[in-house]
Amino acid sequence: MxxxxxxxxxxxxxxxxxxxxxxxxxxxxxxxxxxxxxxxxxxxxxxxxxxxxxxxxxxxxxxxxxxAADPDEVVRRQEAVAAARLKMQLELDAQAERYKEKQRQVEEEKRRQKIESWESMKEGKSYKVASHVSQPQEPSASTSASSSAPKPKPDRRTLRNSGYNPLTGDGGGTCAWRPGRRGPSAGG
Incomplete structure (x- = not known):
C-alpha cells in the first residue's frame, strides 16, 4: 500500500x-x-x-x-390603629397645653419683675438689685452643672463699702497699678 x-x-x-x-x-x-x-x-x-x-x-x-384574612379582622385592626393614633394625639395635645401654660407663667413672672424694677426705680432704688432679689432660686438639675457655673460678680456698691480698691492691688490679684517713674523722659 x-x-x-x-x-x-x-x-x-x-x-x-x-x-x-x-x-x-x-x-x-x-x-x-x-x-x-x-x-x-x-x-x-x-x-x-x-x-x-x-x-x-x-x-x-x-x-x-x-x-385571605377575615374582613372583620381587618376592620378591627384599622380601628385599633385609629384608637392608638387618637390616644397619641391627645397625649401630644396635653403636652403642648402644659408647655403653653409654663410659657405663660414664665412671661407673667418676667412682666411682674419688670413692673417691680420700674417701681423700685421710681422710688430711687437700684432696679437691678430689686430684680436680683425678687428672682426665685430654682434648684438645678445637676449639682455638677451648678458648681461649674461662674460666680456672679459683686455689686459695685458692696465693693465700695468694703473698702476694696482695684488700683491698690489689695484684691490678691497679681496685677496692680503702679505709678510711672518720676523725672525727665528718657528720650534722645
Missing part, C-alpha cells in the same frame, strides 16, 4: 479549530487559576438557595393567608 492510497478523514475547517483551541486555552487557564474559587462559589450558591428557598416559600404562604 502506498501512502497516497489511504483515505484521509475530512479535515475540520480551520475556523473551528481556532475556536476550540482558543476555548481550551482560555477555559483551561481560567479553571487552573480560579478553579477552587469557582467550586466554592457554586457550593455557596447552592447552600444559600437551600436556606432561602424555605424562607421565600414561607413568605409566599404568609402573604396568601394575609390576603
Amino acid at each position: 502506498e501512502m497516497g492510497d489511504q483515505e484521509v478523514p475530512p479535515a475540520k475547517p480551520e475556523l473551528e479549530l481556532d475556536f476550540t483551541g482558543f476555548l481550551q486555552e482560555t477555559v483551561g487557564a481560567a479553571l487552573s487559576s480560579y478553579g477552587w474559587f469557582v467550586l466554592f462559589s457554586c457550593i455557596l450558591l447552592y447552600l444559600l438557595k437551600q436556606k432561602f428557598s424555605s424562607n421565600i416559600s414561607s413568605l409566599l404562604t404568609t402573604a396568601q393567608t394575609t390576603t
